[in-house]
Amino acid sequence: MKPDIVLGDFVSSSEPAFHPLRYSIMGYYDYVPFLPCKHEVVSMLHGVYGTIVINGKRIDFRDGLGYIEKDRGHSFPTSYLWTQCSFKKPSIGSIMASVAELPFLSTTFVGCICAIWYQGKEYRLATYLGGKLVSYSKKGFSILQGKYLLEVSVIKQEPHSLKAPVRGAMRRRIKESVACKVRYRFYEDEKLLFEVVSKQAGYEHVIMEG
Template sequence: MSHFHGTGKRSAYFEGWYFKQTGEDGTAAFIPSFHIDEAGNRWASMQIITQEASFGLEFSNQDFHAAQSRFLVEIGMCRFSKSGCRLDAKAGEHSVTGILNFEERKKPRYDIMGPFALVPFMECRHKVISLHHKVSGQLSIDGKRYRFQQGLGYIEGDRGSSFPSEYLWTQCYWETGSIMLSIAKIPFAGRSFTGCVGFIYLNGKEYRLATYLGVKLIKVTKEEIQISQGGLQLAVRLIEEAAHPLKAPQGGSMGRIIHESPSCAVFYEVRKDGQVILEHYSQNAGFEWAMDG
């Protein structure tokens, strides 16, 4: 299995990875990415987002290296893998340094895309690398220290030509579990449909929610999302966002601006066969809304 898919690509392509971690001093997320624009130009970037701000750093194609046989990405002096990150980058007034170690990583049971992972020419393919893991180490971001003695983390990735034109995404973890949900407009065979992928990791068990498993979208607004699948129901309520701008891929380039709350207030409720199996309020939830309405 190839862990990096950009080798041999010629135009309009991106591949990026999202590392989020929360510790004693707050939340920090990193998005290392590889890009090819429609003219065939290649480069790499890294975006950093915290509760306070967001910023991005650009790198030449020569500064980017990715392994084929295992998940390992290097951009400049920064290194990203399933077992941890090493950060050492500076540009202008911005800087990030530090080392993080990941342990007790929980892998998804199978590809989050299910059978759609085999469909060619999709605009964007999503991947979950770690449902939940422990984080230790420390960082310095623009002079602020972030300690992770009992930290929690999550890793996902995307690749393709562009992010969906409309989508929402939310993610949350706590000591013994995690949730991710994404709903997006998916172009397919000249038309489009609304697709959904997500999971609930609870008490050591993964509950998968997806279009390919028959999920039903009951209510989708920015303030409240309700979905069901068989005897499982998930409700998500955005209490208070804290969004910062990020660049998103469009035709391989990073020409689109979206807004993400890496750490905001969200309430999650999960019912199974009518019984509440999870009620969780978090001030460290991630949330993005890029939908009409």
């Protein structure tokens, strides 16, 4: 039996307002025509409020944090990792990071994109900015770019099956953890800027092993 779900007034609030990125998370790859999928971040962080009633139980999203992204294209990458987390401690912030195997001419390469919004500042780590993968596996990954280092470690996953596109048809199954336990550490010049351990992080891993 499907749960009885009733949506209340659920909207974005003006405090904090939407925080879009300064430019596309894909960088110049946004203009490469043959990529199977292109990613876009609509808002790294914004306030939300509202209610959802599931089987008579009311869930209140007052003073919640929101994040919006979208994809366009015909297929998800063959192999990829993805994570997103919004948090209020140690200070309000949001992380989105992804590692993917992408086609290039007659071969493939593994690239990364990452955006971090923390204490009113946007940080960007990406292959097109010189970012390099130090390690990656289904249990997490780390990205090094100049003086910045991001470490992502999955502590506990609770994956669910999700349909995904293959050449425009939703005939692929992937595993997504909508809310799992992940640790994030972000360093600048080897100094820890913040460490976040969240039970509400999103995480996907598909095939990829480092």
